[in-house]
Amino acid sequence: MRFMMLMIPKGYEKATPGTVPDAKAVEAMMKYNEALQKAGVLLALDGLHPPSMGARVSFPGRKPKVTDGPFAEAKEVIGGYWMIEVKSKEEAIEWARRCPASENEVIEIRQVQEMSDFPPDVQKAAEGFEEMQKRSRQGRK
Amino acid sequence: MKATDTHGAIEAVFRIEQAKLIAGLTRVVRDVGIAEELAQDALVAALEQWPKSGMPDKPGAWLMAAAKHRAIDLFRRNKIADRKHAELGYELELEQETPPDLDEALDDHVGDDLLRLIFISCHPILSPEARAALTLRLLGGLTSEEIARAFLVPEPTIQQRIVRAKRSLSESRVPFEVPRGEELVARLSSVLSVIYLIFNEGYSATAGDDWMRPQLCGEALRLGRILAELARDEPEVHGLVALMEIQASRFETRTSPSGEPILLLDQNRARWDQLLIRRGLAALERAEVLARNSGHGSGPYALQAAIAACHARARTAEETDWARIVGLYGALGEITPSPIVELNRAVALAMVFGPAAGLEIVDALTAEPALKTYHLLPSVRGDLLRKLGRLGEARAEFERAAGLTRNERERKLLLDRAAACVD
Numbered sequence: 001m002r003f004m005m006l007m008i009p010k011g012y013e014k015a016t017p018g019t020v021p022d023a024k025a026v027e028a029m030m031k032y033n034e035a036l037q038k039a040g041v042l043l044a045l046d047g048l049h050p051p052s053m054g055a056r057v058s059f060p061g062r063k064p065k066v067t068d069g070p071f072a073e074a075k076e077v078i079g080g081y082w083m084i085e086v087k088s089k090e091e092a093i094e095w096a097r098r099c100p101a102s103e104n105e106v107i108e109i110r111q112v113q114e115m116s117d118f119p120p121d122v123q124k125a126a127e128g129f130e131e132m133q134k135r136s137r138q139g140r141k
Numbered sequence: 142m143k144a145t146d147t148h149g150a151i152e153a154v155f156r157i158e159q160a161k162l163i164a165g166l167t168r169v170v171r172d173v174g175i176a177e178e179l180a181q182d183a184l185v186a187a188l189e190q191w192p193k194s195g196m197p198d199k200p201g202a203w204l205m206a207a208a209k210h211r212a213i214d215l216f217r218r219n220k221i222a223d224r225k226h227a228e229l230g231y232e233l234e235l236e237q238e239t240p241p242d243l244d245e246a247l248d249d250h251v252g253d254d255l256l257r258l259i260f261i262s263c264h265p266i267l268s269p270e271a272r273a274a275l276t277l278r279l280l281g282g283l284t285s286e287e288i289a290r291a292f293l294v295p296e297p298t299i300q301q302r303i304v305r306a307k308r309s310l311s312e313s314r315v316p317f318e319v320p321r322g323e324e325l326v327a328r329l330s331s332v333l334s335v336i337y338l339i340f341n342e343g344y345s346a347t348a349g350d351d352w353m354r355p356q357l358c359g360e361a362l363r364l365g366r367i368l369a370e371l372a373r374d375e376p377e378v379h380g381l382v383a384l385m386e387i388q389a390s391r392f393e394t395r396t397s398p399s400g401e402p403i404l405l406l407d408q409n410r411a412r413w414d415q416l417l418i419r420r421g422l423a424a425l426e427r428a429e430v431l432a433r434n435s436g437h438g439s440g441p442y443a444l445q446a447a448i449a450a451c452h453a454r455a456r457t458a459e460e461t462d463w464a465r466i467v468g469l470y471g472a473l474g475e476i477t478p479s480p481i482v483e484l485n486r487a488v489a490l491a492m493v494f495g496p497a498a499g500l501e502i503v504d505a506l507t508a509e510p511a512l513k514t515y516h517l518l519p520s521v522r523g524d525l526l527r528k529l530g531r532l533g534e535a536r537a538e539f540e541r542a543a544g545l546t547r548n549e550r551e552r553k554l555l556l557d558r559a560a561a562c563v564d
Binding site: 037038039040041043044083085087088090091093094095097114115116123 | 370
């Protein structure tokens with residue numbers, strides 16, 4: 001089972017462009033990342049630049065509308081994520097508990113959806129592409 | 142199950158710590174069976190105490206201390222009677238008195254212990270099945286029931302297998318050291334083959350099988366990744382991980398929802414897991430750089446991974462770099478000569494130079510005794526004959542192949558291909 005651990009640092013919604021974490025925090029986090037790697041559970045991880053360097057696209061009346069960051073209404077924003085592969089939600093939670101996070105940080109754990117989670121009709125829709133490929137290949141023969 | 146379910150949380154901690162715990166205890170008590178029992182005792186203690194006292198800050202250290210206390214207990218009460226064990230009991234007491242290691246030193250220790258445990262579980266005196274079962278138990282933390290379901294054998298069989306394996310190891314007085322030099326190469330090969338065996342068992346699972354089976358792929362990948370961290374300079378470890386990551390990327394597309402196997406070239410590449418492919422390509426690069434630096438060429442796992450990478454990089458089947466694949470099978474055939482490798486090379490060759498070129502090699506292989514009952518030989522031959530317009534002969538070959546396979550779905554697929562060969 002795959003889980004994302006989403007790091008939500010309080011205050012990051014107001015962080016100015018070019019904000020970077022301090023060296024000590026980075027060092028502690030590197031050790032943690034190493035532990036995930038050594039346990040064979042880490043699939044991917046990334047830090048994200050603050051919203052002040054980003055943008056949002058909304059769809060009022062189903063038409064896209066772009067807004068530059070920072071976003072006044074946003075009370076919580078994502079600072080980074082880990083994606084891990086573990087046997088249960090409890091295991092994901094235990095890993096999150098071990099993160100050397102500060103008092104200002106919250107980690108949200110979310111399970112990644114996999115194709116087999118979806119009902120047959122959605123799976124079939126995804127399968128349709130396969131059929132199309134096969135048919136086009138047979139036509140060429 | 143709610144996030145705050147204590148029992149589940151404790152079990153999760155144990156799953157994370159178990160292998161390191163058993164590994165550390167094995168170093169001290171020199172017996173994997175006893176080590177495993179002590180680890181179980183520690184879990185029982187945790188289940189009793191943590192709900193009341195709360196989760197300790199360093200659960201791994203807590204469990205190790207609990208296990209060691211229990212070990213000292215057992216030695217004192219002479220439960221493990223034997224002078225050697227009395228000596229070990231003394232060693233244990235000494236250990237308890239020394240101040241706790243700094244986190245980093247502890248880490249190195251843990252790494253060595255884990256590596257040692259992996260090598261022991263995969264020791265060549267054990268049969269491949271025993272190695273796989275013991276590895277899944279000690280390093281994977283799987284129960285006998287789970288292992289039995291995964292390998293489609295009765296649970297008592299697995300229990301016996303594990304008991305006998307532990308006994309073989311202690312009776313043969315297998316040294317508990319990480320092998321070095323030439324011995325390391327041979328022993329590492331044994332470890333890699335166990336991990337790959339487990340992976341293949343999981344990969345061959347079909348829709349109707351127990352859901353425990355495909356989990357073996359994840360387990361093998363996890364063990365491979367752990368080993369890649371412990372043996373960072375070993376090219377074939379990274380080669381095997383690369384091969385497994387890339388193969389696993391095709392897990393969702395290898396069978397249709399109704400359970401029919403889908404050939405690689407017919408799979409929906411949009412559903413190949415790009416995350417795993419990226420990881421696999423990175424591991425492959427590491428393997429190739431290490432192999433180059435060592436002065437030896439790539440080993441068999443890295444070569445197989447390189448072949449898998451050729452497919453993974455092609456956005457469509459038509460874009461496949463078949464010429465490169467021909468070369469890779471050639472290299473593979475040189476270090477691990479095998480008619481099956483040659484057959485695969487023929488398939489790739491046909492893609493580059495046309496079916497007649499491939500057929501030349503395949504015709505020569507029909508004399509190979511090792512391939513007499515291998516259904517893929519007539520299957521490939523049938524495909525090449527069909528491409529050459531020799532439909533009558535092609536049909537005969539597909540029917541022959543159908544007769545040789547024991548897999549019902551494959552048989553149907555081959556009979557369909559035979560029926561499609563109409564003049």
